[in-house]
Amino acid sequence: MKKLRTLVCLLLVVLMVLALGACGSKKSDDAEISKAAVPGKEGSGYKYDSVTIGCSIMPNFITGTTPAENDGACSLVFDEVFKVDPVTKEVKSEILEDWHFEDDTTLVMKLKDNVYFSNGDKATAEDVLFSYSSHVDRSSAYIWEFNILYDECEIVDELTLKMKFSTFYSAFFSSYIIYLYDKSWAESVGWDSLDWQKPVGTGPYVVSDYKIDDHATFTARDDYWNKDKDPVTIREWVLKYYKDTSTMEMDLEAGNIAMCQFSASEYERFQKDGGKGYDVLTGSAGVNHFFQMGFLENDCWYDKNIREAFAVGIPWDEFGQVVLGVTWKQATSSVPSDSPEYKNVGTYKYDLEKAKQLMTAAGYSEEKPLEIHTVTMESPYFSKCCEAFEYYCNQMYVKFTFDLKDIAATINDWNTPGSGVECGFYYDNFGSQDGQYVRGLDWAANPNGSNWTFIDDEYYDNLYLEVAASTDLQTRIAKSQELQQYTYDEFLAIPYSEMTFQVGYRTDVFGKAQMERAVMNSEYWNLANMSYASAWN
Amino acid sequence: MSLLEIRDLTIQYKTRKSVVEAVNGINLKIDEGKTLGLVGETGAGKTTTALGILGLVPNPPGVIAGGEIYFEGKDLLKAKDSEIRKIRGNKISMIFQDPMTALNPVIRVGDQIAEVIALHSGCSKSEASAKSIEMLELVGIRAERSTEYPHQFSGGMKQRVVIAMALACQPKLLIADEPTTALDVTIQAQVLEMMNDLKVRLNTSMLLITHDLGIVAETCDDVAIMYAGQIVEYGTLAHIFDNPMHPYTIGLFGSIPSLDKDVDRLTPIPGLMPDPANLPKGCNFCERCTRKCDRCAESEPEYLEVEPGHFVRCSNLNGGAENV
């Protein structure tokens, strides 16, 4: 019995220690932003000494690879060669002194003279060229997604280079996100090296600590070459990795991180209950969710009647609300509404009777329904899509079956003809806010490419090419609107929602106007931009 | 005054469904230096009586429903827990039936004996160890074996260890619950001899529980025959063996096979003991008795003293062995 008593005493002691520890933390909790953002030290010139934000993928600095690069992190350590201003749609550059077209197909770029990497190397034209050509050498995703690169490039002098194109596509400026890499450094360490966890770049920060699956810390450079432009107000960013997004959202609520992306379910809860000390903003992702007719097998989709049946036989707005909940936003074109090329072509009016007539005309009935199948990834979103779609299909003489598999098995099936992948639920980057088409030429002609539609339509393909190749903004807008209308009239793709994203941020760390600007321009992840003093007004 | 006197002891096992009347109002007496044999078949209530003396009846479900147990003048049933603990192993020791499981398999044999010595005499560990080795030698086990574990001993040796443990503190009363039942005959003889020897040397009284009349004849001074929780006959060795009066006792003696006679079948007592949860109204032995009459089934027989010191619980006492 004596031993039992000692054990009970031990337990009580432990509980007391816990309680004391809790009391301790409560006191420091009076300064609510103690963990998420540490205020800057006196006289340091920094508004914040350290700000912690949440992310669900670890920073990866090599573009065009899997896992995908984390743009937020990249914006801190690198400068982009070209950047499209999200508000004015102008093409700008941080590091180029000047660029111009010598003729329609020759682009001349001149670097600034004072750009330095974090290891002291001076940025030269070689580095610029290398940053582009590495995509070819590495056969990165950029190349097979949209190969609109130059045909040849000439180094004129230390700071000047000349690129020659057979056809110049405007996507070159906006969609090729090219960070300036240090050629000599990259070549010395190689692409597989772990040194890429702390890369050399020209940006205002360097990676001071990188612990995989845990966090990455970025510290402001004292020798930043562009220091005088706009002082950086945050000395240190800590990107904290979360494997489970709900823990991340909880940490925001608890005040341990200052900003993170919110999932749809968490946003729903926020809308109902509100949040203490934090706010959630919605932004447009610049893409639409759409029902993709065809993937590997496309036979049934060639019948326009069937396509129309699907368009009018399913209440797509309702479908969108079911699968996306509060994040649903009505899509009124294949292009999002905040794109400069957007045209309101309207939605399809739900008419089940008409759909049934069309299906009957195509030779299907209740007893003999159209059978379509798909394979997609096991996730709450896709299973909702498939289940809802199955329900609606049943009402219009369509038997829809689906298999949900894990990522690797799904990709395996997507690459194997005959796996029975006949449709899908996808989103794509068309008419994004910067107004450029992302997909390159070969995709339009490639029936297996992932564009809006898998149906071979010559008129569509030609129109698409015209849009992509238009370097004049007005022409492009006109052609694009024609394409949007054609898509709608021919039932080539059925958008069911604009894609939105939600960002939560602590109101005691960031200002509302600042965040609204960032989110509206889809630039909330550009942490470098958020660090500048000008951003805080 | 006797060393141990049990008066009207009643022990029951109370379950949710029924009450098992294991011991029903028994009276026993043991004087100093004497051995009382408690004889009966399995289920008669002998072990329960023994456990009752030491307060080891498992509770729940066992309950001591009445009576007194006087040891050295004090009623054990009214004593406090701490007082009883001082008596256990010290003044009254018990040897159990199955030597194979009576010892703790993970503690050395010498330590188990030393434990009881140190507990009751308060001497140091080394002294207790020395004494335990003495005890082992007393029961015929070599000193080196004191550091071994029980599984390294045979059945007979284990029982000897148990005896050594029981006698280590030189108790006044030793309760031996069928100590040799689990052993083979040759070992049985050895153990009995040793027990007798120790008993004489240490002047220990003994309550020997057994169903073997042969053992009773060799070791006991007094005998009590127990049936269905009651003492049906009680007397000295001579009383019981020369002049058994209760039909059950007579039946017991009758069922022992004899070397002289040449018979085809043995003569057991017909029938089975009554269910202790459901004892009959009148005499418990009535069903199986050859002498029964109408009165037996109706009323409990009285406990009569037929000779000085010889008690029988029967309603039909005319005649004796001849009537069977």
Added chain:
Amino acid sequence: MAKYIIKRILWAIPVLLGVLIIVFTITYLTPGDPVQTILGNGYTPEKYAKKAAELGLDKGYLAQLGSYIWNVVTRFDFGKSYMTNIPVITELTTRMGTTFSIAFLSIIVTILIGIPCGIIAAIKQYSALDYGFTSFALICSAIPSFVIAPVLLVVFGVKLRWLPLSGLDEWKSYILPVFVNALGGIALLTRMTRTSMLETIRQDYIRTARAKGLRESVIIWKHAMKNTMIPVITVTGSWLAMLMGGALIVELIFSIPGLGTYLYGGISNRDYPIINGSVILTAFIVCMMSIVVDILYAVVDPRIKAQFSSGKKKKKSVQAAKEAA
């Protein structure tokens, strides 16, 4: 005794080799291609071939198996992750520290709470305490950890703000993960200890001990404990082995970079080096744990120890007895 341990350790080697071959084969045969996972879709055959050759996946099954075993045995080289290029052995050693620290803390808490609760429940069988502890154990094992963990997070991390929600930056971060792990273990251990203790105190030698006049507490702690511990050791050992392999749910929810999430990520991405390396490590842990458990058996139960002891021991005990006498 030492010979026995060495023999067991040597036996672990063919076991690990067997595990290696089986796991390698299973992952090899499972649908899902790491090259495809890395390249996504829309790659060219040339690109596929190039990547496959880079990762060494273009060779036949036996060649791949052979080179893998060779690397592991001669250089402890488990290969590099296909995704992140980080050597598997580096990741394993780093994450081992994290996972093991949580595992050991959890098992200590489990033992400190589970065993006494089980003992009390057994001693006071049918009392309110007994019913209380066993019901608590039942509830704990019925509620899955992925329910308990977020609830605790919300209560202690968000609402009360007493404890951090993720990572292992300070000592307070260990409290919730250890607690969630321990709850499952406590449930198991309480029930196990109670059952074992109930069985033990019904034994005859406990009655003998009582007849010697010993106090209940001495009987429980000195006579009953060691006998009770044998099945408890088994259960504790396997529980600890499981925790050391990485309690996945806890690591996921509390964002702890441990062995569990490492293997989980590897499986999702068909990252064969990670899968193979993690499984071998887990198998190794289990082998070692079973050896430890066997040794503990021998420590607790001399009947088992007797199987291992040689003549030397007997001489020693004789000496001791002679000196004592």
